[in-house]
Structure formats: structure tokens, C-alpha cells
Amino acid sequence: MKPMLFFITFCLTVFSQLVCLADSEADQPEVAEKSQPASEPEKQPAKRLFGKSETISYRDKVVVIKVGKEDLIYEQRYKFIRRSLRKAEEDGAAAVVFDINTPGGLAWETTEFMMQDLAKTKLKTIAYVNPSAVSAGAMICMGCDVIYMAPASAIGAAAVVSSRGEMGDTERAKAESYLIAAVEGVAEAKGHNPELARAMMKVEYIYEEGSIFVDSDELLTLNAQQAVREVDGKPLLAAGIIDSLDEVIATEGLADKEVVDAAPEGMVKIALWISGISGLLIMIGLGAAYLEMKTPGFGIGGAISLFAFGLFFFGNNLAGNLAGYGALTVFVIGIILIIFELFIAPGLIIPGLVGGCMVLGSIFYAMIDDVSLEDFKGRDKDAVMDFSPFESAIFQLSIGVIGSLVILALLMRFLPQMPLFNRMVMDGKLGKGDGTDDRVERSKRIGMVGVASTDLRPAGKAVFDGETLDVTAKEVFVAEGTSVTITAESGMGLEVEISKD
Structure with a gap:
């Protein structure tokens, strides 16, 4: 009876998550109150995972993507920015404006964004430095078609640094060689001087242009006045100094277009956070499931496991990962096979082994985001297989499995002394x-x-x-x-x- 109750409760939990997702409108961007031209029909909204549809289309609208102080630090927030740009192109947006105020972020992810998205998009991309575009922020500006500066603003200082500490000479040279070449290539394709990108990223590079001089022990950083200074009849980097985002849009001849803010709102912010702790949820879910199987007459382990996995699939789905019908179905079938092995036909081994592989495989697949999957599919098939797009999912799954084993060992050691659980043993x-x-x-x-x-x-x-x-x-x-x-x-x-x- 207890396994049946466990399974029924699991199904009810999953069903409730489906209902919540179907009804939720939390991830819709804020839209200015302007009418859509009747002559241009709206593109049919794309179907989302779990059957949810996005009711807001970016067709013929100006999409504003805010790049704030923390947006380039966390991988999930970074992927939301990439996903927003791709949606804008798929829907046929009029333009995309990056409203940038950031001290920097992840160098490799930024380069991937420039090469896979900014360099390939057919949309007009506009960067507004408001007021700071440092490091990765400066690289994103270099990947846009046009750059504008706020009155008191600065752009530059994009040297490669490591969060692990000081980089060795060989490691730094390797990283700089690739990143600088990639950024220079995208900057030149967008009509910007590639020498500016190199001067911002490499300390040993000497740059001089009029009164602007960067010695071999410095990095290039331009203020607003320097960025718009004319060189050979055109601005050094930025097209102009403008007071506000609305004026930027008007200057580009887009004042008659509807403006959409693509920043994550409401439940999407929570979902991005939940997907970032997927490893912890897996660890709790697996550990609690084992506790449920090993303890008679007590259902708290099963309840905790159900809650953890329900939150895991809910968060990853809403964050844009592949936690859809397919992954959930494989997960449920895996659970059924494990229950069959343990409680109906013990000793067969194969159902339990297959069920365990299906459970872990579905969990892994649910953490892969559509952006990384598209990057992986778009790689040169003749090149050496690179599984870096899946590193995050592998890391989170490893944390979950290893952590659950640690929880199991601790429970076996301390469970009898815990006030809440000592009646179980x-x-x-x-x-x-x-x-x-x-x-x-x-x-x-x-x-x-x-x-x-x-x-x-x-x-x-x-x-x-x-x-x-x-x-x-x-x-x-x-x-x-x-x-x-x-x-x-x-x-x-x-x-x-x-x-x-």
C-alpha cells in the first residue's frame, strides 16, 4: 500500500505542477501601451514546454534587454539574455537595444554570445552604455551594430581574469589569444575598430590616437567624450552621447515602435534561481527517496523527495531548460520500473537498472537549456566533439548523486539520535x-x-x-x-x- 500511495502522490504533484505552469503568465515582459499596426498580423505564439504558450510576440517591436550588475555573472541569467535575443529574431522584432550597466562577467560565455548570436543575427542591435560597460559589457558593445554613451559613462577594461586566482603565463596567453581574436573579428564585422578591442583586452598592447594613449602596462577605457571623438571623419567608437534610453530609440528612428522590456520578471526570476540549485534539489530528492524505501510506516522521506523533484522540474521548465513532457515522462516511467523491481518482482535486476538509468538520464536532460543545445547542434561536425555546452548539467548531476550518497551516510550514522527521526529506528x-x-x-x-x-x-x-x-x-x-x-x-x-x- 505504501508504494502505491507514494506513486499516487507523485502523480498528483506532477499534475499540480502542470496546472500551475499552464495558468502562469509570470514570465511575460512588460509592454508599453501602444497599438499594433493592423496591417501586420501577429505571429502565432510559440508553444512552450508543458504545453504553455508565450502570449507576447516581439514582432515589429523594439526589444530592450537590460544587462545589469549581476546579469553576466550567473550562467542562467546569461542564457536568458541569449534566449531573449533569439526570440526577438524568430518573432521578427524591429531592433534590440542592450541597456548596459555592468562591471563585467563570464568571458567565455560572452565570447560565445558574440560569435553565436550577435555576429549572426540579422536584427539591428544597439548598445547603450548607461553608464558603465566594463569587461564583458564592453565586449557585448563591440558585438552590436551601433553604440551610444550616456553623458557620464565609460567603456573598456576588458582584460581576461580568472576567478580561481592568478593565471599562469601560458594559461593567460592561450585564453587571450582565442578571446581577443574572437572579439576583434566580431567588432570588425560590426564596423568597429578592432584595435580598440585589443587595447581594452591586452595589457601589453600600446595604443595611441590623438590625446588618447595607453601604455604597455595599462588597459584602454574610454569616457563618453573620448568614445565619440571623430577620427578620420567618423566617431572613434560610439555614435553619440544621449541622455536617455527613449532618446536612443528615437535617434534610431524607432520612436513609433512598441517597446518591450525583456528582463525576467516574477516567477522567471525564481525559476532561474531554482535551476541554479538543481544539484541541491537532486541531492535532497535522491537522499529522501532512499530514506523512504528504508524506513517502514513513515512517509516524510517520500514527501520531501516529491517536493524536491517537483520543484526541480518546475524551475528548470520555467527557466527555459528542456524539462518538458518528454523528460517528465521518462522520469515517471523510470520510477515505475524501480517500484516494479523493488516491490512486485524483486531480483530481476533489469527493470531496476533500466529505471535508474531513465531517472538519471531524464534529470540530466531536464537541465540542458535550449541555447546550449542549439550551440552544440551548430558546431562543425568534422571538428572534435565538444561537450562544453553540457558541463553545467553534468556538474549539477554529479553534485546531486555524490551529495545524496553523503546524506545517506550521515543518516545511517546520526538518524537514531535525531529527535524527529529517532522513532523510525x-x-x-x-x-x-x-x-x-x-x-x-x-x-x-x-x-x-x-x-x-x-x-x-x-x-x-x-x-x-x-x-x-x-x-x-x-x-x-x-x-x-x-x-x-x-x-x-x-x-x-x-x-x-x-x-x-
Whole structure:
């Protein structure tokens, strides 16, 4: 009965998540109140995972993507920016404006964004430095068609640094060689001077243009006045100094277009955070599921497991990852096979093995985002296979599996002493009797022979010398009435096996 309740509860949890997703409109961008021209029909909204549709189209609108202080630091926020640009192109937006105020972020991800998205997009891309575009922010500006500066603003200082500490000479040279070449190529394709990109990224590079001089121990950073200074009849880098984002849009001849803010709102912010802790949710879900299977008559482990995995699929789906119908179906089938192996036909091995692979495989697939998948598909097939787009999913799954094993070890060690859980296991010490106590000491229990009074799946009850005890069978399943022998007593209770005689 308990496995059936576990499975039913799981299905109800999944169903409730589907209903919540179907009804949620939390990820819709804010739209200015301007009418859509009747002559241009709206593109049909794309169908989202779990059957959810995006009701807002970017067709013929100006899409504003804010790049704030933390947007280039966290991978999930970074992918949201890339996903927003791709949606704008798919829907047929009029233009995309990056409203930038950032101290920098992830260098490799920024380069990937420039090469895979900014360099390939057919949309007009506009960067507004408002007021700071440092490091990765400067690189994004170089990937846009046109750059504008706020009155008091600065752009530059894009040297490669490592969060792991000081980089060695060879490591730095390798990273700089690739990143600088990539940024220079995109900048030149967008009509910007590639020498500016190199001067911003490489310390040893000497740059001089009029009164602007960067020595070999410095990095180039331009203020607004320097960025718009004319050189050979055209601005050095930026097209002009403009007071506000609205004026930028008007200057580009887009004042009559509807403006959409593509920044994540409401539940999407929460979902991005949830997807970032997927490893922790997997760890809790797997650890709690094992606790549920090993403890008779107590459902808190199953409830925690269901909540963790429900939150895992909900967050990853809403964050734009591939946690859709397919991944969820494979996960549920895997759970069914594991239950079949443990409680209906124990000993077959194959259903449990296949079910475990399906569960872990679906969890891994659910954490892959559509942006990384498209990057992977778009790589040169003749090149060496590069699985870097899946590094995040591999890392999160590794944290979850290894962490769940650590939780299991801790539970086995400390569970009997925890106030909330100590009723779930047998106390290893018996109180002192007066000689008439019919219970035996722990050391004398090993080897006792009794009869299973319930089916052991693998947990259940057995009778020894007239006393009913909670036990766990090594054979995973033992039928009621079978003779069993106590072989060990651990923090999780008494362990038994089928008697050989």
C-alpha cells in the first residue's frame, strides 16, 4: 500500500505542477501601451514546454534587454539574455537595444554570445552604455551594430581574469589569444575598430590616437567624450552621447515602435534561481527517496523527495531548460520500473537498472537549456566533439548523486539520535531490566531466527521469540511467513536475511 500511495502522490504533484505552469503568465515582459499596426498580423505564439504558450510576440517591436550588475555573472541569467535575443529574431522584432550597466562577467560565455548570436543575427542591435560597460559589457558593445554613451559613462577594461586566482603565463596567453581574436573579428564585422578591442583586452598592447594613449602596462577605457571623438571623419567608437534610453530609440528612428522590456520578471526570476540549485534539489530528492524505501510506516522521506523533484522540474521548465513532457515522462516511467523491481518482482535486476538509468538520464536532460543545445547542434561536425555546452548539467548531476550518497551516510550514522527521526529506528541500547524482562541485549540479537509477520519490501516486521520488531531484509523482498535470521544491527535498524535452514 505504501508504494502505491507514494506513486499516487507523485502523480498528483506532477499534475499540480502542470496546472500551475499552464495558468502562469509570470514570465511575460512588460509592454508599453501602444497599438499594433493592423496591417501586420501577429505571429502565432510559440508553444512552450508543458504545453504553455508565450502570449507576447516581439514582432515589429523594439526589444530592450537590460544587462545589469549581476546579469553576466550567473550562467542562467546569461542564457536568458541569449534566449531573449533569439526570440526577438524568430518573432521578427524591429531592433534590440542592450541597456548596459555592468562591471563585467563570464568571458567565455560572452565570447560565445558574440560569435553565436550577435555576429549572426540579422536584427539591428544597439548598445547603450548607461553608464558603465566594463569587461564583458564592453565586449557585448563591440558585438552590436551601433553604440551610444550616456553623458557620464565609460567603456573598456576588458582584460581576461580568472576567478580561481592568478593565471599562469601560458594559461593567460592561450585564453587571450582565442578571446581577443574572437572579439576583434566580431567588432570588425560590426564596423568597429578592432584595435580598440585589443587595447581594452591586452595589457601589453600600446595604443595611441590623438590625446588618447595607453601604455604597455595599462588597459584602454574610454569616457563618453573620448568614445565619440571623430577620427578620420567618423566617431572613434560610439555614435553619440544621449541622455536617455527613449532618446536612443528615437535617434534610431524607432520612436513609433512598441517597446518591450525583456528582463525576467516574477516567477522567471525564481525559476532561474531554482535551476541554479538543481544539484541541491537532486541531492535532497535522491537522499529522501532512499530514506523512504528504508524506513517502514513513515512517509516524510517520500514527501520531501516529491517536493524536491517537483520543484526541480518546475524551475528548470520555467527557466527555459528542456524539462518538458518528454523528460517528465521518462522520469515517471523510470520510477515505475524501480517500484516494479523493488516491490512486485524483486531480483530481476533489469527493470531496476533500466529505471535508474531513465531517472538519471531524464534529470540530466531536464537541465540542458535550449541555447546550449542549439550551440552544440551548430558546431562543425568534422571538428572534435565538444561537450562544453553540457558541463553545467553534468556538474549539477554529479553534485546531486555524490551529495545524496553523503546524506545517506550521515543518516545511517546520526538518524537514531535525531529527535524527529529517532522513532523510525530501533534503539541500539535497551534499558536495564529486573531479570524478568523478556527482551534480549543487542549483542544477543545477531543470529536470532524468526518469522516475517509482513511482507518485507525490503522493510517490514518480523516476530522473534514472541516479540515483533521492525526489520529490513537484504533480499529486498521477503514474503510474509518466511523464516528470517538477524544478521546485523545498524543505525537504520535490524537487518535480516532468509534463513538457510
